[in-house]
Amino acid sequence: xxxxxxxxxxxxxxxxxxxxxxxxxxxxxxxxxxxxxxxxxxxxxxxxxxxxxxxxxxxxxxxxxxxxxxxxxxxxxxxxxxxxxxxxxxxxxxxxxxxxxxxxxxxxxxxxxxxxxxxxxxxxxxxxxxxxxxxxxxxxxxxxxxxxxxxxxxxxxxxxxxxxxxxxxxxxxxxxxxxxxxxxxxxxxxxxxxxxxxxxxxxxxxxxxxxxxxxxxxxxxxxxxxxxxxxxxxxxxxxxxxxxxxxxxxxxxxxxxxxxxxxxxxxxxxxxxxxxxxxxxxxxxxxxxxxxxxxxxxxxxxxxxxxxxxxxxxxxxxxxxxxxxxxxxxxxxxxxxxxxxxxxxxxxxxxxxxxxxxxxxxxxxxxxxxxxxxxxxxxxxxxxxxxxxxxxxxxxxxxxxxxxxxxxxxxxxxxxxxxxxxxxxxxxxxxxxxxxxxxxxxxxxxxxxxxxxxxxxxxxxxxxxxxxxxxxxxxxxxxxxxxxxxxxxxxxxxxxxxxxxxxxxxxxxxxxxxxxxxxxxxxxxxxxxxxxxxxxxxxxxxxxxxxxxxxxxxxxxxxxxxxxxxxxxxxxxxxxxxxxxxxxxxxxxxxxxxxxxxx
Ligand code: F6R
Numbered sequence: 001x002x003x004x005x006x007x008x009x010x011x012x013x014x015x016x017x018x019x020x021x022x023x024x025x026x027x028x029x030x031x032x033x034x035x036x037x038x039x040x041x042x043x044x045x046x047x048x049x050x051x052x053x054x055x056x057x058x059x060x061x062x063x064x065x066x067x068x069x070x071x072x073x074x075x076x077x078x079x080x081x082x083x084x085x086x087x088x089x090x091x092x093x094x095x096x097x098x099x100x101x102x103x104x105x106x107x108x109x110x111x112x113x114x115x116x117x118x119x120x121x122x123x124x125x126x127x128x129x130x131x132x133x134x135x136x137x138x139x140x141x142x143x144x145x146x147x148x149x150x151x152x153x154x155x156x157x158x159x160x161x162x163x164x165x166x167x168x169x170x171x172x173x174x175x176x177x178x179x180x181x182x183x184x185x186x187x188x189x190x191x192x193x194x195x196x197x198x199x200x201x202x203x204x205x206x207x208x209x210x211x212x213x214x215x216x217x218x219x220x221x222x223x224x225x226x227x228x229x230x231x232x233x234x235x236x237x238x239x240x241x242x243x244x245x246x247x248x249x250x251x252x253x254x255x256x257x258x259x260x261x262x263x264x265x266x267x268x269x270x271x272x273x274x275x276x277x278x279x280x281x282x283x284x285x286x287x288x289x290x291x292x293x294x295x296x297x298x299x300x301x302x303x304x305x306x307x308x309x310x311x312x313x314x315x316x317x318x319x320x321x322x323x324x325x326x327x328x329x330x331x332x333x334x335x336x337x338x339x340x341x342x343x344x345x346x347x348x349x350x351x352x353x354x355x356x357x358x359x360x361x362x363x364x365x366x367x368x369x370x371x372x373x374x375x376x377x378x379x380x381x382x383x384x385x386x387x388x389x390x391x392x393x394x395x396x397x398x399x400x401x402x403x404x405x406x407x408x409x410x411x412x413x414x415x416x417x418x419x420x421x422x423x424x425x426x427x428x429x430x431x432x433x434x435x436x437x438x439x440x441x442x443x444x445x446x447x448x449x450x451x452x453x454x455x456x457x458x459x460x461x462x463x464x465x466x467x468x469x470x471x472x473x474x475x476x477x478x479x480x481x482x483x484x485x486x487x488x489x490x491x492x493x494x495x496x497x498x499x500x501x502x503x504x505x506x507x508x509x510x511x512x513x514x515x516x517x518x519x520x521x522x523x524x525x526x527x528x529x530x531x532x533x534x535x536x537x538x539x540x541x542x543x544x545x546x547x548x549x550x551x552x553x554x555x556x557x558x559x560x561x562x563x564x565x566x567x568x569x570x571x572x573x574x575x576x577x578x579x580x581x582x583x584x585x586x587x588x589x590x591x592x593x594x595x596x597x598x599x
Contacts, residue, residue: 001593002085002097003027003071004177005194006158008168008213009185014062017069020187020194021051026248026389027190028593029071030079034058035086035093036067037165042093046070046084066168068158068188070095073593076103077120087124089115090131091162096123097190098154098175099598106150126157140164144171144210145223154346154598158188170211175597176344176372177205179217181230186213191368191595192233193387200233204370231370247586249390249480253572254441256395257434260565262384263399264430267406272423275410280363280379282313282407283414285335290317290404291351292339293596295397295475300339301468302564303404309465309560310412320347321599323354330360337404338364341388341396342595343371350599352376365403367396390587391594392480394572397472398565405561406430426561433562440555440569448535448551449577451506452483458506459497460487461527463520466510469564473508473571480589481579490523503531508574511538512555512563521546537570539563 003024007016017034032054033046043062047053051071070085076099077083085095100106103122106129111117115128129150134143140161154174161169170177170188180187180195180202187195188211192202203219205211205228210220219228245251267275282288288307290300297319304315318326320338324347330336336355340348343366352362352373364377367385374380383399409426412418418426452458458477462470467489474487488497490509501507507527511517517538524534525548534549539557553570555563579586 001027001073001595001597002190003029003194004068004095004097004156004158004188004190006068006095006168006170006188007185008066008166009182010065011185012062013064013067014058016187016198017067018051018055019197020189021054021069021071023193023196024071024190025051026193026391026587026594027071027073028391028588029073031072031074031081031084032070033072033084033086034067034069035088035095035160036062036064037160038062038064042088042160042162042165044086044088044093046081046086048080048084066160066166068093068095068160068168075099075598076122083119083121085123087119087121087127089124089127091134092127092130093160094123094127094130095158096126097156097597100125100151100155101153102151122153126151126155130159134161140167140169141210141212141220141223144169148173148208156190166214168213170205171209172205173207174346174349179203179205179211179213179219181217184215186217188213196233201230202233203228203230234369246580247390247576249392249394249576249586252388252390252395253569253576255386256398256441256569257437259383259385259395259399260402260437261434263402264406264433268427268430271427272413272420275406275413275427279406279410281414282335282411285313285361286333287335288313288315289330289334289336290315290339291320291323291336291348293320293345293347295393295472296339296341296348296400298468298472298475299397299400299404300337301471302401302465303408305465305468306405306408306560306564307411310408310417311415312417313411320345320351324350328355328358330355330358332360334360336360336362338362338373338377339400340364340373341367341385341393343368343373345596346599349373349376365400367399391589391592392476398568401565401568405564409561426559429558429562433565436556436558436562436566437569440566441573443553443570445570445573445577448553448574449581451533451535451550452574452578453481453581455504455506456484457500458483458485458508459493459501460485460508460510461490461493461520461523462510463490463516464513465560465564466512466520469510469512469567469571470508472568473510473575476572476575477578479592480575480586481582481584483578490520493523494526498526498530501527501530501532505532506535507532508535508537510567510571511536511542512567513560514539514542517542524549535574537567
């Protein structure tokens, strides 16, 4: 989604803004622009397409110490030059992340007052509204606080005013914003990677706070100065670089062994004792609901399968964009778990707020430290995936599954369904998990990709937990390779979809659950006999019983708690290799955004 960077300091702002925008590229965008004050006036340079197009438009030797920049992911209006940010009206120049829901109504009112709009965006209205309020208030801070009363929707804003050209303002509501604190230079950004080249010190801005950056940073709440805690980002720029890998996605898959180690270690370091002490106690809840979007939702489905198999707690999993508008069946005995890499996904956040308004307990499983979900949920467990740059998630998904699997282990043990001995064995297997993952990463998936990449359609089938894993495999393939990929519970195929299976149709099946392996194996026979080309991801013991497929990826037979994570890796790598053969922009698939902060 859109990205914001802003700078006020002693360096040339153009370079800082461009570097910041490049660091935000991973969020997904279709146009980019900057505005800067050159000592005489505000200048705006913007363009559709990539940041290098913007760089080509910039004259050399521009002198400026203050500016704002933006990568746009089009929502209102085409991704063309004119709709790109920054937008300017009267004395105000702005960049905006989010969506203004009442922009049409505001626009009509402003047109009547004489404002002429050039773009189709909702964002241009903000610049006009600021200018209009300022024409009577004559005070930028007051103007921004009054603006907030008029806007309905989500926004993070970087604001420059012609009358105070050396001051950078910013504010937010329901869209993330941080302030980077440097040495005689300060920044605003939609997330930390944008400022990491210059500083790892940052402040998280809360809804309706206003930031004023002159030679220092002042944050206002209700127009009064408010104290903010300066945080240190734990990590370095290296995580935002490819380190010799062709793509961030591949690099992030190779990070999975260490991500799993870092995520699970706090719960395993001293065996069962650590799990009991460090995992919050969920045994008082009679039901669990899990809410997330995309891969986070899929991680929830895997979690449901493990929790329900090893505990007495029923689990329902919901897509956040549905959950937020559904009737709630939660009560005080329900725990709602929210899963999100970014911690800023608009639908997931709205779902959390919905259950909080009913005083229902929540747990967030989140990657980004200090993100909105992490701050607003009752309890938070951080996965330790580090910044994930590739739009398609891999390591964060795996770490989400790991946490859910540990929740299942803890709960099953507390409910006395898992014995102490068994729990200790499972913990030992978790400690070996990074090595299993390393081994499975090292296999060769190019041959399978060669079967897939020329076809425009592919099916995934599985049952139970393997259906949940297949859903993620299918999403991964379609989002990065643009192959139409559909996933079905294996037994469901014959109720209609099997009519699409022809000679040469690719079918990928996952079987890790021995108890229902035979059922899925007979579904494989059904598609095979209609000419399908089948790739089977399965464990050693099942593979030995069944030879009749075109490709087999064999994973070790471990246990139900860690097997799903091992099985997920081949699915990620098959998608990666296929997208590579198709020449796709793997880290930045078209139309997609890393952090979906609008509804
Ligand atoms: C797919 C993918 C998305 C995200 C989804 C939720 O590879 O990355 O489906 O999983 O947009 O995002 P978060 O986890 O940030 O809430």
